[in-house]
Amino acid sequence: MPTELLLARPVAGSVGERERVAHLIPMPQEPGSPAYLRACCGARFGPGELELLDQIAGMPCEECLVKAPGAESPGLDQLGAGILARLAAIESRLESFSAQLASVLELVAGPDRKADHEDNRDG
Numbered sequence: 001m002p003t004e005l006l007l008a009r010p011v012a013g014s015v016g017e018r019e020r021v022a023h024l025i026p027m028p029q030e031p032g033s034p035a036y037l038r039a040c041c042g043a044r045f046g047p048g049e050l051e052l053l054d055q056i057a058g059m060p061c062e063e064c065l066v067k068a069p070g071a072e073s074p075g076l077d078q079l080g081a082g083i084l085a086r087l088a089a090i091e092s093r094l095e096s097f098s099a100q101l102a103s104v105l106e107l108v109a110g111p112d113r114k115a116d117h118e119d120n121r122d123g
């Protein structure tokens with residue numbers, strides 16, 4: 001069974017703004033409320049030190065992304081989907097650009113090539 005991951009960042013004021021990155025936190029497996037939560041990167045958070053996020057907000061914790069078990073978390077899926085969507089958009093722009101380029105090249109090279117071809121046939 002994949003580990004469920006929570007996405008959370010330190011509450012405002014508990015750390016510097018630069019350290020308020022979105023950590024990935026494995027859902028505690030033991031029953032009852034744990035004394036603290038440990039993020040994938042090893043950072044420990046006590047009660048009231050974290051705010052839960054339902055999507056990536058601000059900077060993600062790079063170490064958490066690297067150390068997260070698998071990519072089953074909705075947060076990571078969303079991040080991956082966003083990156084893939086951007087890549088697909090770039091790819092389709094490149095495709096239409098290269099199609100345009102091909103038709104321009106055909107237009108430029110067309111008559112010459114035809115003439116060459118006819119010359120060769122005649123000669």
Ligand SMILES: [Zn+2]
Nearest residue numbers: 023041061064
């Ligand atoms: Zn982290």
